[in-house]
Amino acid sequence: MAQQQSQFSRRNMLKFGAGALGSGAIAVGLGAKSQAKEPAVAKPAAQPAAAKPKVDKKDLTPDQALKLLMDGNKRFVTRKLEKPRQDWARIQEVAKGQNPFAAVLSCADSRIPSEIVFDQGFGDLFVCRVAGNVATPEEIGSLEFGAAVLGTKVIMVIGHERCGAVEATMKGAQVPGQIGSLIDAIKPALSRSNKFTGDPLAKSVKANVSLQVSKLKASTVLADLIASGQLKVVGAYYDLDAGTITLV
Incomplete structure (x- = not known):
């Protein structure tokens, strides 16, 4: 009672x-x-x-995954950040395993943190960063793993405004140590720069993005996923001043 x-x-x-x-x-x-x-x-x-329905990243198409990235950058630029999946519960969730929906090959430049410029959280992006955003064997292998094993639906190669690595390559700079390997990886792009728009440096940065995208698409692992409609590889240009991502 x-x-x-x-x-x-x-x-x-x-x-x-x-x-x-x-x-x-x-x-x-x-x-x-x-x-x-x-x-x-x-x-x-x-x-x-x-509440917004939870998106099952495994069911995304490559185009949907790309849209999630671009929508996130729009929120970043307009200062309407959602900062999704950045709480402690999310940390505990992804500690058990990861399922990133997209992969990024970007420059190591400290001004381009992918999770921030795309307004994403823990476990959303599989990120490779290297000066000049060059597709070395190690970077290609990492992105193959991301796509074939982890299931990323899109790979975006991002070059950026005023890239020092590309500028050094254009100037034929003499550099010490292993820095020269980066310049060697960028140099073939310079001959195709006239296909793009912008000032000479911007055109060369975009040409370099295009070159690295072609290297990724030449991977047999990634090519098979692209052919079956499971993956998309795209290039992009980041404006340091505006914070915008533009597809190349």
């Missing part, structure tokens, strides 16, 4: 709380008409907006 009373009391409290919230909302909306002769009739509390 005591238990039934307790449950009854809790129900009454919940009903009272809902009614009080509903009355409060009405009072604010109507300007709180305190001179009314009859008490306002409490309306049911408004239902919270339905």
Whole structure:
């Protein structure tokens, strides 16, 4: 009997709380008409907006995955960040395994953090960063793993405005150590720069992106996934001043 009373009391409290919230909302909306002769009739509390359905990344098409990236960059540029999947619960979730929906090959430049410019969270992107965003055997192997094993649906190669590695290549700079290997990987792109728009450096950066995309598409692992409609490989250009990503 005591238990039934307790449950009854809790129900009454919940009903009272809902009614009080509903009355409060009405009072604010109507300007709180305190001179009314009859008490306002409490309306049911408004239902919270339905949560966005959770997208199962495994079911994305390559075009849908690309759209998620571009939509995220639009939020970044317009300062309407959602900062999704960045809480502690998400950290615990992806600790058990990862299922990134997209992969990025970008320059190691510190001003292009992929998760931020695409407004993504833990476990969403499989990212390779190297100066000049060059597709070395190690980078290609990593992206093959991302696509064939982890299931990424799109690979985006991102070059950026005022890239120092591309500029050094254009100037024929003499560099120490292994830095020269980066220049050697970029140099073949310079001959195709006139196919693109912008100032000479921007055109060369875009040409380099195109070259690295072609290297990725030449991978037998990635080529098979592209042919079967499971993967898309695209190039992009990042504007340091505006924060925008533009497909090349």
